[in-house]
Amino acid sequence: MAGVATPAQTCAMSVALAIFVKTPGLSPLKTRLAASIGSECAERFHQLAAAATAEVVATLQPRITAYWAVAEANGVDHPCWQQFPTIWQGSAGLGARLDHVCAQLQARHGAVVLIGADAPQITSELLSAALRALEDDAAEFALGRANDGGFWLFGTRVPVPAAVWQSVCYSQPHTADDLLAALAPFGAVATLPTLTDVDVADDLPLLAAALASIPDLSPTQCTLRDWLQAR
Numbered sequence: 001m002a003g004v005a006t007p008a009q010t011c012a013m014s015v016a017l018a019i020f021v022k023t024p025g026l027s028p029l030k031t032r033l034a035a036s037i038g039s040e041c042a043e044r045f046h047q048l049a050a051a052a053t054a055e056v057v058a059t060l061q062p063r064i065t066a067y068w069a070v071a072e073a074n075g076v077d078h079p080c081w082q083q084f085p086t087i088w089q090g091s092a093g094l095g096a097r098l099d100h101v102c103a104q105l106q107a108r109h110g111a112v113v114l115i116g117a118d119a120p121q122i123t124s125e126l127l128s129a130a131l132r133a134l135e136d137d138a139a140e141f142a143l144g145r146a147n148d149g150g151f152w153l154f155g156t157r158v159p160v161p162a163a164v165w166q167s168v169c170y171s172q173p174h175t176a177d178d179l180l181a182a183l184a185p186f187g188a189v190a191t192l193p194t195l196t197d198v199d200v201a202d203d204l205p206l207l208a209a210a211l212a213s214i215p216d217l218s219p220t221q222c223t224l225r226d227w228l229q230a231r
Contacts, residue, residue: 015131016105017057017113018067018087020097021050023075036201041231045198047080048227052120052220054083059124059218063131065109069101099165102156111157113142118197119152120224121210126192130155133190140187143180146197147206149173158187204228 022029024043034042057066068081069089076086090100098114105112111134115122126144133142134157144153149172164186168178183189196206208228211221 014109015064015111015113015134016067016109017060017064017115017127018069018101018105019050019053019057020069020071020089020114020116021081022046022071023078023080026072026075026078032200033198044227046117048220048224049120049198050117052218052224053115053117053122055218055220056122056124057127058083060127060131064113067105069114094170095165095168099160099162102160106156106159111155113153113155115153116197118199119146119195120221121195121207121214122152123214129192136190138188139190141183141189142192143176143189144192145176145194147194148197148199149177150175150197151179152195152197153192154179161186204231
């Protein structure tokens with residue numbers, strides 16, 4: 001882990017927002033997408049999408065403290081991830097990695113939001129809606145579904161038992177439903193709009209349409225939009 005603040009450096013009820021990423025050259029990137037468009041294009045998409053996501057997240061500072069949640073232990077100091085502090089995801093399966101990042105950051109912050117870099121059409125308004133939900137006593141959790149059955153955002157203001165993360169079958173059409181069912185005994189969930197996250201080539205036109213519908217794209221979102229249009 002690198003760059004994570006100590007408890008003394010944070011206030012009791014701050015919000016951490018972690019973006020889950022993989023490092024070019026250290027891990028295969030977007031393997032299902034790469035099977036259709038090639039590994040070079042898939043890596044370029046991941047880099048553009050991560051940059052676009054980070055630019056939107058940065059607009060919420062200092063309301064949140066942003067982190068890169070990096071897949072590789074030897075990637076936390078990589079030049080790609082200099083914009084925010086980094087935290088290592090851990091070496092186990094996705095459920096354990098989500099648990100590790102969420103628990104580590106919640107020990108230092110009052111609330112945690114987890115997102116990927118696969119839905120770069122996010123806006124500051126969507127992220128602000130998640131933060132407002134976590135500030136409201138009516139819900140302990142926030143969830144943004146993805147149109148493939150997963151989720152593009154998860155937020156919590158209470159500890160999430162490791163068993164919850166481990167009980168979910170990930171990358172399935174019922175992943176979000178599994179997570180909601182596992183969370184039910186622990187609190188209410190505020191839901192956010194459903195977005196497309198990019199896993200396969202058929203998702204790219206949907207992302208391009210989503211970006212085209214946003215009137216005030218950030219500069220890096222414009223770069224991603226232009227790359228998609230050029231393809």
